[in-house]
Amino acid sequence: MSDEFGLVEPQEGEAFGDEWEEIDLSDSAADRIAKRKDRDFDEFRMRLKDADQFKVEQSVFDDATFAAIYKLVQDGYINAFGGPISTGKEANVFEALGGDEADVAVKIYRINASDFRHMRDYLEGDPRFQSIGHDKGQVVMAWVRKEYANLERAQRAGVRVPNPIAVERNVLVMELVGHADDRARRLSEVNVENPQTAFEVVREYMRRLYRAGLVHGDLSEYNLIIHEGELVVIDLGQAVTIHHPNAVSFLERDCRNVAKFFSRQGADADADQLFDFVTAEEEADDE
Template identity: 70%
Template sequence: MTEEFGLLEIEEGEPVGDEFEEIDVTDTEADRIARKQDREFLEFRKRIKNTEQFKVEASVFDDATLGALYKLVQDGYIDAFGGPISTGKEANVYTALAPDGEVAVKVYRINASDFRDMREYLDGDPRFEGIGSDKKKVVVAWTKKEFANLKRALAGGVRVPEPIAIERNVLVMEYLGGEDQRARRLNEVHIENPRTTYEVVREYMRRLYRSGLIHGDLSEYNLVVHGGELCVLDLGQAVTVHHPNSREFLERDCHNVAAFFGRQGLEVDDGDLLEAVTEPEPEPEPTPSEDATR
C-alpha cells in the first residue's frame, strides 16, 4: 500500500446547514413507470429478473425499484448491469456500465429492510420531520440524504465516491475499484505507514466536521484505498452537526478510528482525536492593507 496520500482541494461551498429541510417523497416518474408497466418496461423487468445474479434478489428488485432503474437507463446513466460489489442490511451495491465507463449502483431495500437502526440517525433531524415510519418515505429521504452528503463531503475536500444521479431508492455514483475487484477496505490491506494513514483519516474527519457533517459509522470497514488515495464510503447515515446526537456519533467515530490505529501500533487517544477534529478553523491572516486600517 502506498505511503503517499494526496488530499483533495477544498471547494468554496455553502455555509453549514440542512439542505433538505423538506424532502419531497411524492410519487416520481419511477413510481409511475412501475404502475404503468409499459411494454418496454416489462421487457426490462424480465431481463433483470432473468439475470443470474439477480434471481434471488426479489427483496431488492421490487417493481418500483425496477422502475427507478429503468428511468436511469432511459436517462442515459446506466447501460448494463455487472455483478454485486457488496450486500448490507439496508442496501446492495452493484457495478454497472455507463456511457463513460463503470459506475456503482446502490439500491436501498424497501420491503425487506429493518429500519430500527436507521431511526437513531433520523429521529431529531429536522430534514426528516413528518416522515414517520413509512418505509418508502424513509428510504427515499435516506437515499437523497446520502446523495447530498456525498456532494457536501466532496466540496469540503473529502475523497468520497462522486455522486452521479439519484432516482427514488437508487443512487448512481463513481465506482471505486479496478477490472477485477472493488477497492479494498483498510482492514484488508497491509498499511506500510500507519502514521501517515492516520493523519489522512484525521484530516478527513476534520474536513467533514468543518463541512457540517459527522460520519456516524466511521471505521476501517468504510475506508478504502483506491488509486493511491484513501476514500470514505457510506455517508447515508451521516448527520449534520445540528443533530441532537451528533456529539455521541462523533465520539464513537473517534473511538473506532483510534482503536483501529492502536492495533497498527500507534498511540492514539480518543480524546486527542476528538479535539483535533473539532478544533476551530484558524482565522485567516490579515492582508497588509487590512493591517493598515486597524
C-alpha cells in the same frame, strides 16, 4: 499499500452554514412508471428478473425498484449491468457501465429487507427530514436521498468520497472506486505501511466533514477504503448534521473507532485528542 496519501482540496470559496437541501419524498418518476406498467417497462422488468445477478432479488425488489433502474437507464446513467460487488443486509451494490462508458457502482436498497428502526435513529433529528412519516418505503427513500446529499456535501468540502452521479427512489448511482475484479480494499483488509500518515489524512477528512456540518456516524476501518494509494471515505448514508441530538455521541464513537484502529497499526492516535482536533474552531488553526 502505498505510503503516500494525497489530500483532496476543498472547492475554492466553498462555505457551509446551516442551510440544507430540501429533499422531496413525493412520488418519483419511477413510481409513476411502476403504476403505469406499459409494455416497454414490463419487457425491461422481465429481462432484469431473468438476469442471473438479479434472480435472487426477485422476492425483495418491488416493481418500483425495477422502475427506478429503468428510469436511470432511460436517462443515460446506466448502460449495462455487471455482477454484484457486495451484498449487505440493507443494500446490494452492482458494477455497471455508466452513460460515459465509465464503470459505476449501483447501490440498490431493498425496501422490504432494510432495518427500518436503525434508519429512523439517524433520520430523526435531521432538519432535512423533520416531516418524515412512518412509512417504511418513505424512510428507505429518504435514506438514499440523504446518502446522495451527504456525498455531495462531503465532496465539496474536500473529502475523498465516491462521486455521486444520480439517485432515483431507492437506487443510487455513484463512482466505482477500483473495479469488480480489482476492487478497492477496506483498511481492515490491508497492512497499513505508513499508519501515521494515513491517520493524519483520515483525521483531516473528519474535521472537514465536521466543518461542512456533518458527522459520519459509523466511521471505522470498515468504512475507509484504499485504492492506488488514495484513502476514500464510504457509506455516508447514516451521516448526520452536527445539530442532530446524537451528533456528539456519534462523533465520539467515530473517534474511538478510528484511534483504536490506527493505534493498533502503530500510529500515535488518541480518541480524545482526535475529537478536539475535529471540533477545533477554524480560527485556532492559524494561531
